[in-house]
Structures are given as C-alpha cells and as structure tokens.
Amino acid sequence: xxxxxxxxxTHQRSAPLPPLPEKGGEVxxxxxxxxxxxxxxxxxxxxxxxxxxxxxxxxxxxxxIYVINHExxxxxxxxxxxxxxxxxxxxxxxxxxxKLNEEKIAKxxxxxxxxxxxxxxxxxxEKKEQWRVEGRRFLFDAKRNNIAMLLExxxxxxxxxxxxxxxxxxxxxxxxxxxxxQKEQDHMIQWVEKNVIQSITPxxxxxxxxxxxxxxxxxxxxxxxxx
Amino acid sequence: MAGRKVALKAVDWAAFAERVPAAQRxxxxxxxxxxxxxxxxxxxxxxxxxxxxxxxYKAVVAKAGMVDEFQKKFSxxxxxxxxxxxxxxxxxxxxxxxxxxxxYVEASxxxxxxxxxxxxxxxxxxxxxxxxxxxxxxxxxxxKLDKEKYPYWPHKPIADL
Numbered sequence: 202x203x204x205x206x207x208x209x210x211t212h213q214r215s216a217p218l219p220p221l222p223e224k225g226g227e228v229x230x231x232x233x234x235x236x237x238x239x240x241x242x243x244x245x246x247x248x249x250x251x252x253x254x255x256x257x258x259x260x261x262x263x264x265x266i267y268v269i270n271h272e273x274x275x276x277x278x279x280x281x282x283x284x285x286x287x288x289x290x291x292x293x294x295x296x297x298x299x300k301l302n303e304e305k306i307a308k309x310x311x312x313x314x315x316x317x318x319x320x321x322x323x324x325x326x327e328k329k330e331q332w333r334v335e336g337r338r339f340l341f342d343a344k345r346n347n348i349a350m351l352l353e354x355x356x357x358x359x360x361x362x363x364x365x366x367x368x369x370x371x372x373x374x375x376x377x378x379x380x381x382x383q384k385e386q387d388h389m390i391q392w393v394e395k396n397v398i399q400s401i402t403p404x405x406x407x408x409x410x411x412x413x414x415x416x417x418x419x420x421x422x423x424x425x426x427x428x
Numbered sequence: 429m430a431g432r433k434v435a436l437k438a439v440d441w442a443a444f445a446e447r448v449p450a451a452q453r454x455x456x457x458x459x460x461x462x463x464x465x466x467x468x469x470x471x472x473x474x475x476x477x478x479x480x481x482x483x484x485y486k487a488v489v490a491k492a493g494m495v496d497e498f499q500k501k502f503s504x505x506x507x508x509x510x511x512x513x514x515x516x517x518x519x520x521x522x523x524x525x526x527x528x529x530x531x532y533v534e535a536s537x538x539x540x541x542x543x544x545x546x547x548x549x550x551x552x553x554x555x556x557x558x559x560x561x562x563x564x565x566x567x568x569x570x571x572k573l574d575k576e577k578y579p580y581w582p583h584k585p586i587a588d589l
Contacts, residue, residue: 352512
C-alpha cells in the first residue's frame, strides 16, 4: 500500500495538523523506496531495478570508482552488527518510545476528561439546587398551617374552658343541695330515733321484754319441732 | 359558638423532605415534630364542647333564677377568636424568599452557562495527537511558560517542576 503524501503541492496549510500517518513510506530492503520500483516497472518489469543496481555495483567495482580496502571490511562488520541489532530489538525500542508518547497523551486526556466530568457534575448539582429551591412553598405552607392549627386549638380550648367552668359551678350547686338534703334526712332520722327511744318508759320496757321472752319460748317450741 | 372549618392546606411532607438539603435536615425535623405536635393537639380537642342540659339543671337546682341567669349569660357570652398576628409576617417572609430565590436561580443559571461554555470548549478541542505546543497553550493557558517573569530555563519556579 503506497501512502503518497502530498509534498507541498498546495499553498494552503490545513490547521490543525493532519494526523501523522501510522506507518512511514514503504521501502524495500530497508533502503530503497517502493516508488522507485513502481516508477521503473512499466519500462523494465519486475527485474529492472535489480538489474540496474547490479550493473551499477559492477561498474563501480570494475572501474575502481569504489576501491576495496580495509575500510570496506570495517564497514561490512559495522553494518552487519547494526543491521542485526535493529532487526532483533528494533520493534521493542519502537514500542517503548510509542508507550512514552502514549503515556503523555493519556495523562493529558485524563486531565481533560476529569475537567469535563467535574463540569458536568457541577451542572447537575446546580440543576438540583434549582429544583430544591422550588420546594420553598412547602415551607411556607407548613408554617401557615401551623399558625392556623395553633389558633384553632386555642379557640377550642377557650370554648372548652368556658363550658367546664359553667358546668363546674352548676354541678357544685347541685352537689351542695344534695348534700344538704342528705344531712337533713340523716339528722331527722337520728332525732326521731332518739325521741322514740326516750319515749319508751321503764314500764313499757319491762312489758315488752316479757312479751319478747314469751314469743321466743313459743318460737323455740315450734323451732324444735321443725328440726 | 360553632367551631370554624379549619382551612388547612395539605402539606406533602414526603416531597418536602426530598427537597431538604442535608445541612438543613435538623431544622426540617424540628419543624415537622412541631407540626405533628400541633396537629395532634388539635385532633385531641373536640370541635364543639358538649351542650349543657339546662332543663335538667332547672329541675334540680332549688335556687330560683340561678340557672336562668347562668343560661342567659352563657348564651350571651362570645368567646373571642384568637387574633392572627403572624400570617402577615409569614407572607412577607415568603415574598422575600421569592425574591432571593429568584436571584439565586439567576446566579445559578449564569454559573451553568459558564460551565456549559467551558464544557463546549473542552469537548470541541482537537485531539492531542494533532496539537502543536502553541495549540496546547491556547487550549490550556495555564501551561504556557511565562518567559518574561522567568527569563531563564525552566521558566517557572523550581518548586513547580
């Protein structure tokens, strides 16, 4: 897949920056861009660039434009080690670098998300407070109710008090009357009894006792018979 | 001496309780207990006291004219209804509360608008991967390094590092 980046073909710049592509341009053998092969493909086919490369190399060597000396050997060793190192650890190092970058971005994103969340909760809280404020009429209704109840209770208490007082007085009168009547009755009964007892003369007493004894004897006779 | 029909407005205590913030719950509970005590007291009192049986008393009490006198005075007596002094104050309080709550709601709406604005700014921010440092300073002005106040690196007090 070729990613052809437009190389300053237009004068306008798009801002913000377009996102960086995920992968760099395709290369073959780590060195030669794929576009070169595609460029030569129509004329020379698949083997064209390779033939060109081989020919170029042989030309340089045979004409001694590139001289083989001790530095060639050093270059070969160093390059081979470098290529080995990159092939073995390249991916890991890239991943590590990417992770560093991602951590930075994640931290910033966390800050931003928290800010967003805080703002949203703040808005929610404010709305809730507004809803709470609407309940103020309950408070005043309750207060007015309290007042009405208090007044009514007081009024009823007063009525009840009046009734109780009047009733108490009337009942007192009635009770007084009853008491007086009772006392008079008791006194009269006592007086009558006293007088009756006084009027019993000793003669009458003897006669009544003798009559009683006779009565008792008669009764005892009939009682024995009953038993 | 008929009892009045008490004009009580039904207060929905459950809904009321929902709207009470935690800080004022104690006051709310005090109000509720007071209300309940008052309504209990009211319910315990009969609306009208029982009628006095004048005929029976007239028959029993010997003193002439006493019962008649009592009856006359009793029916003539008018128990004064307690005067309502506080309702006006409550109404005034209510008006004030209306005003202050309106102001509070206005301020609250202003705050909400402010928050919404900031929220909008945050939501419409470009993703961090596409930002340059200048874009970052625009979005979060507090990250900008003050090169005039602290001309030497790191351009902020060492304690902030």
